[in-house]
Amino acid sequence: xxxxxIDLPRDLEKMEIHTFxxxxxxxxxxxxxxxxxxxxxxxxxxxxxxxxxGDIIDNATRSSIGDTYSQELxxxxxxxxxxxxxxxxxxxxxxxxHGNHENRTYKSEGINLSALIAGQLGLSERYTPTSAxxxxxxxxxxxxxxxxxxxxxxxxICYTIYTLHGSGGGRKEGGKVxxxxxxxxxxxxxxxxxxxxHLPLVFKESFFRVSGSNSSVALVDKLxxxxxxxxxYGGYGDKAGFKPASKxxxxxxxxxxxxxxxxxx
Numbered sequence: 215x216x217x218x219x220i221d222l223p224r225d226l227e228k229m230e231i232h233t234f235x236x237x238x239x240x241x242x243x244x245x246x247x248x249x250x251x252x253x254x255x256x257x258x259x260x261x262x263x264x265x266x267x268g269d270i271i272d273n274a275t276r277s278s279i280g281d282t283y284s285q286e287l288x289x290x291x292x293x294x295x296x297x298x299x300x301x302x303x304x305x306x307x308x309x310x311x312h313g314n315h316e317n318r319t320y321k322s323e324g325i326n327l328s329a330l331i332a333g334q335l336g337l338s339e340r341y342t343p344t345s346a347x348x349x350x351x352x353x354x355x356x357x358x359x360x361x362x363x364x365x366x367x368x369x370x371i372c373y374t375i376y377t378l379h380g381s382g383g384g385r386k387e388g389g390k391v392x393x394x395x396x397x398x399x400x401x402x403x404x405x406x407x408x409x410x411x412h413l414p415l416v417f418k419e420s421f422f423r424v425s426g427s428n429s430s431v432a433l434v435d436k437l438x439x440x441x442x443x444x445x446x447y448g449g450y451g452d453k454a455g456f457k458p459a460s461k462x463x464x465x466x467x468x469x470x471x472x473x474x475x476x477x478x479x
Contacts, residue, residue: 215401216342220308222263222352222470224370229352231308231466232256234300235267235379235409236443238315240285240292243446244272248461249299256303263306266331267409267441268313268379270296273327275318289319293327297334309348310341313379314410345378347401353470373468373475376403383411385456391415394440404475405437405466412459415440416477437475439464 222229232252238244256262271292274285287295300307312320312328320326332341351370359369376397383390390411397406402423416439423434442463445451451459462479469475 216344216346217349218309218340218342218346219349220351221370222350224354224367226261226353227470228261229468229470230259230262231375231468232262232264233267233407233409233439233441233463233466234264234270235313235441235463236269236412236445238269238272238443238445239296239299240287240289241272241274241445241449242286243448243451244286245444245446245461249444253299253303256306263308264303265308265375265377265407266300266310267377267407268311268328269315269409269443270300270313270331271315271327273315273318275322289327293330296331300331300335304335304337307335307337307340308350308375309346309377310335310337311346311377311379312341312343314381342378345376345400347403348375348377349373350375350468352468356471371468371470371473373405373473374403375405375407376401377407378409380408380410383413387413390440391417394438395419397438398436403436404434405439407439407441409441411440412443412445413440414442414460414462414464414479416464416479435475437466437477439466439477 256264273289310332316327332338350373354368361367361369383393390413394408418435423432442461443459447458464477466477
């Protein structure tokens with residue numbers, strides 16, 4: 215499991231994390247206008263950061279599901295376009311994961327398109343071909359807790375985020391919810407992010423967290439998010455009889471003064 219440690223500014227009293235997943239750049243149904251609006255928002259909002267969580271490009275190939283003849287861009291130009299549009303916010307990207315659409319080329323030719331996008335953005339160290347656990351430290355504790363390294367500074371608030379593009383889920387909402395909830399059986403984290411199933415979703419569950427260092431048990435909340443797809447209805451989804459998907463992808467809100475997290479569509 216990839217571990218990514220991110221120390222954000224100490225004067226950041228709050229922050230947002232936006233998820234870019236299942237954009238399917240190059241598909242004729244990709245809502246490019248909405249995608250660019252969201253990128254512009256992250257670029258112009260000092261407290262906004264983001265995660266690229268797979269299927270950024272559509273990458274229909276001759277041997278894959280999808281229509282290669284209706285693609286608005288070739289796979290190579292999809293890759294170039296992805297790098298071009300995310301470059302202005304490269305300093306705000308916390309993690310890049312690998313989607314099943316990018317994996318089409320890896321499966322057939324051994325070429326990892328997600329890794330190429332991350333490399334072109336100069337973010338190879340924040341790329342994972344599978345999943346990642348992020349340790350995001352932000353702000354400073356208003357309660358005055360000090361760092362344990364002897365610096366004398368107030369302790370930053372640390373949030374743990376487990377993210378991956380995901381798989382499975384089926385057609386029904388229940389299966390997709392279960393796929394997201396199952397992530398808690400893999401690793402103990404504060405926040406879980408799953409994509410792939412195109413169903414925007416937010417919920418919380420409680421959990422008893424054990425600390426061996428001070429022999430204590432604390433009841434904590436865990437935050438679960440499933441991300442949306444940025445596709446207009448049509449193409450493969452229409453042909454296969456899938457429901458139209460909402461584009462209201464969840465946004466995560468983290469407090470930099472005390473441990474407080476939420477998300478909304």
